[in-house]
Amino acid sequence: MGLNLADKKAVVAEVSAELANAQTIVLAEYRGIEVGELTLLRKKAREAGVYLHVLKNTLVRRAVADTPFAALAEQMVGPLIYGISTDPIAAAKVLNEFAKTNDKLVIRGASYAGKLLDKAGVQALASIPSREELLARLLGVMQAPVSGFVGAVAALAKQRETATA
Secondary structure: OOOOHHHHHHHHHHHHHHHHHOOEEEEEEOOOOOHHHHHHHHHHHHHHOOEEEEOOHHHHHHHHOOOOOHHHHHHOOOOEEEEEEOOOOHHHHHHHHHHHHOOOOEEEEEEEOOEEEOHHHHHHHHOOOOHHHHHHHHHHHHHHHHHHHHHHHHHHHHHHHHHHO
16 A cells, blocks of 8 residues: 555655764665564664665655755665665664675665765775774773883882892
8 A cells, every 4th residue: 555645745754854964875675585684684773873764765766855865866776775874884884784694685875975885885884993993992092102101110110129129
């Protein structure tokens, strides 16, 4: 059963609201994926903060019109699942990780920072470490000189102890 006009407007409004804050949108063909596997994908997406839905292409085309994602409208053909995220890499990471274990999910393209990405571009985007991981690495780099200094002072103190004893 098709959607009536009010339902269609609601879907376009919902997708437009998601796109207003989004940095990335990823398109993937989901043909042949079983319901249980799709449910698992949706769970992973929810945990990562990714808006992941199967939507009518015509409605999404209307939602992306006059946005930085408008160029992606040409690729909106066939049965697609849309991953939209405010985190630049979350949608790409979730869909790419799932596609590695399930060959029925085929990444068709994406748009990030106003640029179109192909499958290889999505994989490259997904390989970037998360914000939290980058912050942890930065903290480790910042702590290295301090911990080295503390180790040197401790060694110096121990050396003086053994010299005076």
